[in-house]
Amino acid sequence: MPKIHFIAIGGAAMHNLALALHFQGYKISGSDDEIYEPSKSLLDQQGILPEKFGWFPEKITKDLDCVIVGMHARSDNPELLKAQELGVRIESYPSFLYEHSKNKQRIVIAGSHGKTSITSMVLHVLKNLHKKFDYLVGARIEGFELMASLSDAPIIVIEGDEYLASPIDRRAKFLLYQPHIALISGIAWDHINVYPTFESYTSSFKELIQSMPKAGSLLYDETDEILNQLSESCPDHTDKTGYSAHPSYIKNGKTILKGLDGTDYEIQIFGDHSLKNLNGARLICEQVGVSNTDFYKSIQSFKGAAKRLELVGKSDNCLLYKDFAHAPSKVMATTEALKKQYPQSKLIACLELHTFSSLNPAFLPQYAHSLNSADIAVVYLSEHAREIKRMDRLDEGQVQNYFKHPNLTILREANDLKAWLLQHAWMDTNLLMMSSGTFDGLDLTDLAKQMNLSVQ
Incomplete structure (x- = not known):
């Protein structure tokens, strides 16, 4: 043993x-x-x-x-x-995982945003179709007890993080997997503590593209200008395919896919970024023998990865969503998605600055206008997170200036945030809570109950 x-x-x-x-x-x-x-x-x-x-x-x-x-x-x-x-x-766990999967077809989903959702969609479809596969993904997915599986399956699907592999191996994790099929969902500067410049951040993605094997497949978001440029360095011996948001329309607050097989399919996720993710997942599944029709039928029951636009509570007048969004591009995409899906409702968006990057004044300008789709915005500055990370206290004026939102409130204590939220009437108003943390332990289920919402 x-x-x-x-x-x-x-x-x-x-x-x-x-x-x-x-x-x-x-x-x-x-x-x-x-x-x-x-x-x-x-x-x-x-x-x-x-x-x-x-x-x-x-x-x-x-x-x-x-x-x-x-x-x-x-x-x-x-x-x-x-x-x-x-x-x-x-x-490191990436190097161990590679050694464990040397004889498998390795599928790696990378990108600054969307990789967890795409990985989750692929796993959902493969499981629904009773395909045999191994996997590693960071978020909880409905229907999966474990978020990692290692067996004798012929393929493995890996969420490929760009963060460093270990304190003694400073390569991006996804570089260690040596994928046969790689998808890159988009690039937006993140992890400023280990990638001090945008160029140092993108260099790992470029290295991933350049290292693709003969007869391999690179899939990428062609609507991403930076990624489009980087994809030009893809070797000629690798198949390269760009994708954009899957064609769809919104009807009565529901998103309907215009299937490439001529049939319309109602789905449970929404937003342009989700539709891009879905199209990327479809292309991966196509690579492993899943037909478009089978993909569409399976994806209809996909509710989303945990904390990715996850519905916490609802009433006839209000919806409460939580999301893992913390990087500027994720914050903007998530806020825009909720406002576009429910344009008649007011949107209050709360963002916790919790990561090394988000608490760094040098990175804060990246958040400019990221909350603009919200009618009212809150930035929560966790003193606990700041102390653990040994960061300097952010000045409220700095934060106001960098976000450039006309109606922005800044709070630092969970009790103050809860009291601020409960003072609202929540009539024809939706609430979006975004953080990779916990708002210092704020219980969102309890919050939903106190807002007179039906917990989902």
């Missing part, structure tokens, strides 16, 4: 990989300095949640077959240093 230790086991992909290997019979241990839900409960249910939070070098022993280190750990992590000292095999 192979023994594997995870340094920073609580990460979205790390805990899913740990669970997948646990179910394959591996003996798993791990450490982390903090673990959030749902990772915490999922690890606890399988008996592999660390007993104490923190780093414990004594957990690293010579009998370990491998140590998998996550990017949340630092290069001077005591457990990592101990593993290096003992000569234990050290992998």
